Amino acid sequence: MQDGGHHARSIKNRAPAAIQVTAEQLLRDAQERQESQFRAPKQLRGRKREEFEKRIRQTRSNIKEWLQYANWEASQGEYARSRSVFERALDVDPRSLKGRNVQHARNLFDRAVTLLPRVDQLWYKYVYLEELLQNVPGARQVFERWMQWEPDDKAWQAYIKMETRYGELDRASTIYERWIAVRPEPRNWVKWAKFEEDRTKLDKAREVFQTALEFFGDGEEEVEKAQAVFSAFAKMETRLKEYERARVIYKFALSRVPRTKSAALYAHHRPGKRRIQYEDELAQEGHNYDAWFDTRVGGGRIPRRGDEGATLEESRLPGQKRHWRRYIFLWLNYALFEEIETKVYTTAIRVVPHKQFTFAKLWLMFANFEVRQLDLPAARKILGAAIGMCPKEALFKGYIQLELDLREFDRVRTLYEKYIEFDPSNSSAWVKYAELESQLEDFSRTRAIFELGVTQQPLAMPEVLWKAYIDFEVEEGNREGARALYERLVAISGHWKVWIAYAEFEAAPIPVARELREEREEEEEEEETEMAPGDVERARRVFERGYADLRKQGLKDERAALLEVWKTFEEKNGTPEDVQQVQSKIPIVSARRVKANDGQEELVWDMVFPDDERESNPTSFQFLQMAHQWKKKQAEKAKTSQPEGALQSPGAPSAPSFTRASAATTQEQDTDMRDASSDVASSHGGD
Known part of the structure; x- marks a missing residue:
């Protein structure tokens, strides 16, 4: 423009450029040409x-x-x-x-x-x-x-x-x-x-x-497709206790669909699937009470049907109790299900042949049922009839426990009397009866029951009754009474354990008499029970009597056991001289050869008691003691004289038991010792 004005240059060619620039390229170029961000110095950044x-x-x-x-x-x-x-x-x-x-x-x-x-x-x-x-x-x-x-x-x-x-x-x-x-x-x-x-x-x-x-719909194909709906519908009714509704739903579905296509329904419908299986088993074997249990529990119907069906089979049961056990448990299961029906128990009791055998559990559950119904006379009548018809230990125990729970102690006494009349040889019955009287603090009656019990012949497990009787006297503080019982017991049995218990009783302290305890408790109110000390000398005399009695009976093992306990007792309560005296009675174990039936020799170990040898072979016994003393000295001398490593090797043969009687060195004494050892061995059947 010649006039100098600023006018926009006109564009003559409006055709698109040969090379087009996209927006992406513009952004990339801008990013590449962008100047780096200014980063302020550290001090400036801190101030900022x-x-x-x-x-x-x-x-x-x-x-x-x-x-x-x-x-x-x-x-x-x-x-x-x-x-x-x-x-x-x-x-x-x-x-x-x-x-x-x-x-x-x-x-x-x-x-x-x-x-x-x-x-x-x-x-x-x-x-x-x-x-x-x-x-x-x-x-x-x-x-x-x-x-x-x-x-x-x-x-x-x-x-x-x-x-x-x-x-x-x-x-x-x-x-x-x-x-x-x-x-x-x-x-x-x-x-x-x-x-x-x-x-x-x-x-x-x-x-x-x-x-x-x-x-x-209700067509076969539609019902087959909707099996899940039928099953869920029936399950819901079952959860709501609407069993009839559930049964109708299952029946409707199963009637429309063949069994081959309704496996899911049969799997959920236990009466449909399992009852058929159970009924087939029962048709083959009516005495299969496992199947009756499954029919009752898993059949899905009212359990009464399976239980009543099982009762029809009792006439063909064998006459042995083991064949009846499952059958009676089925009755008990049925009775627990009914609970309010008394006829279930009465029918079950009627079918059992009580003259041959009975089931105490059946009678006791019947009585407990009557107790739950608050009818105590009926419960007592049931248990009384059971004891009169078929007395059994479990029935007595159950009846006694019932009366104990009711605190009817007079009835409990009567029942215990009937119990011991039924089985006078039952030691536990006598003990329980006496414990009852002891708890009731009728101690004279307790002592009379114990006295009557220990006189019974025969008596099963008499040691239980005797121990309970002695413990009772000890608890009462009656040492003389307990000592008299021990004297009677050792006279009857003479067992080595009785002698040991007797001796330990004499040495041990026991409570003072009950009368003194009660008086002092009222006066002083002491918490600890006062004890009466034992008598060690009496205990030692009991050990001596027991040893003499066992020796008289010729019981070697029992004598050795008694001596071990006696030695322990003397180590605890006696002097070294007392211990040495018991130690001198302990037997020596020796070996001897015996010819067997086949002609071969066998090595037999035997215990040689010093008392026996002293009476039977006094000379040989003296030499035997000397030989043992010499052997002991030789062993001590070997330990002190030989250095370590020069001892006899483990594989070397051991020295003989009987070699010499003393440390004498003369040939004559050596010969005498060998002769003495031979005499001892010969007296015991050795070579």
Whole structure:
């Protein structure tokens, strides 16, 4: 332009350029040509941070200051510091920061589910976002948009679970109805009915099942397809104790579908499957009471039918008790089921041949049943009839325990008298009877019962009764009475354990007499029981008597056992001389050879008691003692004289038991010792 004005140059060629530049290329070029971010020096950054910190302290609630601070840290490449500032800002005002991001996320999810409505993961995340923000109406709106696309079953279940979490059960039921309209599968009907049952809408649950059955129809193919619905319907009625309804449902379904195609129904319907199996087993063997038990417990019908059917078989049972045991347990099971029916017990008692054998458990359970019915006279009458008809130890114990629980001690005494009349040889019965009287503090009666019991002949396990009697006298502080009992017991049995117990009793302290204890307790009120000391000399004399008695009987093992206990006693209570005296009685174990029946020699070990040798072979016994003394000295001398390592090797043969009588060195004394040893061996049958 000649006039000097600034006018835009006109474009004459409006055709597109040969090389087109895309927006992506423009952005890439801008990124490449962008200058590097200015990074302030360290000191400057420190001053800048101080300024930001001062500003946010002054205006803490101003979120813009926080954002500027965080963005500046990010521009300096301090991303950790920037993140820390953002977190501090969130503590101050979380809504202002979240609001912008949440809205962006909501817009993004909205666009995503609009473009990709078949990607279920996007819908799940969208719903989770709204529920996380506690925007339940928004989450419900998202679900409604999703359900318009008729997604799979998991999406419907997620919608129902959300409504259930917030207590909107009616909305959840409506969603179930819409779900069934979209996918009327049997499992979906069952889930809907189970939901209604769980929220105690039983009429609604039945209505759902009935609607499902009407929907599927009653043809063979339709019923076969809806087996799960029939089974769930019957199970619900069973849980509600509506057994007749459940039975009708099962019968209807099984009548429409052949057995080959209704395996699932038969698996759930125990009367349909198991009863056929049980009835087949019972038809083959009527005495198979395991099958009767299974019919009663697992048959699915009223148990009374299986129990009453089993009672028809008792006439053909063998006459042995072991064949009746399972049968009687079936009766007991039947009686426990009925509980209020007395005729079950009476019928069971009537069929048992009590003259041959009886079942105490049956009688006791019948009596306990009457006790539960608060009819004590009937219970006593039952147990009295049982004892009169077929007395048995378990019946006596059960009847006695019943009266003890009722604190009827006079009746208990009468029962114990009948008990010991029935079986006077039962030691435990005598002991229990005496313990009862002792607990009732009738000590003269207790002592009389014990006296009567120990005089019974024969007596099973008499040691139990004698021990209880002696313990009673000891507890009463009656040492003379206990000593008299021990004297009677050793005169009867003479057992080495009785002698040991007798000696230990004499040495041990016992409580003082009961009268003295009661008087001193009233006066001093001492907690510890005063004890009367024992007599060691008496105990030692008892050991001597016991040793002499066992020696007289020729019991070597028992004498050795008594001596061991006696030695321990003397070590604890006696002097070294007393211990040495007992030690001198301990036997020496020797070996001798005996010819067997086949002519071969056998080595037999025997115990040689010094007392026996002293009386039978006094000379040989003296030489035997000398030989042992010499052997002991030689062993001690060998230990002191020989150095370590020069001792006899383990594999070398041991020295003989009897070699010399003393340390004499003359040839004549050596010969005498050998002769003495030969005499001792010959006296015991050795070579």
